[in-house]
Amino acid sequence: MASSFCNLALLALAIAFCVQGTLGDIACENLDHGSCAFAVSSTGKRCVLEKQVRRSGEEAYTCRSSEIEADNLKDYIETDECIAACGLDRKTLGVSSDSLLESHFTQKLCSSGCYENCPNIVDLYFSLAAGEGVFLPKLCEAQRGIARRGMAEIRSSGDVAPGPIQPVKFIGVTPAMAPSY
Numbered sequence: 001m002a003s004s005f006c007n008l009a010l011l012a013l014a015i016a017f018c019v020q021g022t023l024g025d026i027a028c029e030n031l032d033h034g035s036c037a038f039a040v041s042s043t044g045k046r047c048v049l050e051k052q053v054r055r056s057g058e059e060a061y062t063c064r065s066s067e068i069e070a071d072n073l074k075d076y077i078e079t080d081e082c083i084a085a086c087g088l089d090r091k092t093l094g095v096s097s098d099s100l101l102e103s104h105f106t107q108k109l110c111s112s113g114c115y116e117n118c119p120n121i122v123d124l125y126f127s128l129a130a131g132e133g134v135f136l137p138k139l140c141e142a143q144r145g146i147a148r149r150g151m152a153e154i155r156s157s158g159d160v161a162p163g164p165i166q167p168v169k170f171i172g173v174t175p176a177m178a179p180s181y
Contacts, residue, residue, distance in 0.1 A: 026075045028065040037064035037092040038078035040070040046124065048094050062092060066095060071123045082118035085111065097128040100139070110140035 030046035031039055039047040045065040052060050064097060070076070087108030099105045108114055115122055122136070129136040 026077065031063040031077075032062065033061035035077050036061075037090055038083065038088065038124070039042060039063075040073050040076040040120065041065055042075045044069050046070055046095065048127050051093055051122065062119045068124075068127065070120065071127075073120055073123065078118075078120055082114065082121055086114035086118055086121045088121065095124070097125075097132050098133070100125065100129055100134070103143075106139065106143050109135055110143045115140060117156055158163070 024041060025042040026047075028036065028039065028041045031047060033049055038168050041047060043065070046068040047063050047065045050062050050064060052062065054060060056087070082088075085108070088104050100109075109121070109125055117128040126136040129139060
């Protein structure tokens with residue numbers, strides 16, 4: 001009885017490893033356009049969505065492996081939660097650092113919902129920023145500083161620097177009138 005249980009356990013373990021190996025392999029070329037962007041293949045290469053326009057004018061989307069490698073990540077399709085939290089779109093074409101120039105995107109990328117919970121996306125944009133000579137944590141720190149300054153201005157008590165103690169007198173020169181159109 002004990003040996004048949006042991007054999008059964010070994011068989012179950014072997015099947016589990018085989019199934020994990022077959023289901024875990026992600027080839028970018030086999031992904032549909034709804035899951036391609038921000039995915040990582042089983043070789044660790046990032047997947048990119050590309051669009052071709054056929055002679056008929058019809059648009060066709062294909063997914064392929066890029067030369068960009070993910071850091072310590074393989075066989076991964078990004079979650080819808082991270083796509084939303086980081087302000088991304090599943091239909092993003094290619095890979096570009098251009099979005100780092102948009103303050104709305106940088107604000108979403110640096111938000112705690114994205115930066116602390118979506119390591120795949122943070123790793124991608126960390127690499128893209130580094131390619132532009134920018135250190136992503138510093139960029140996010142600056143972004144948070146801008147947000148804090150904005151909130152500080154909103155929350156300010158409304159105190160204004162005092163004006164002149166005495167009325168201003170113009171000596172010899174009268175102020176110019178604004179043009180009227």
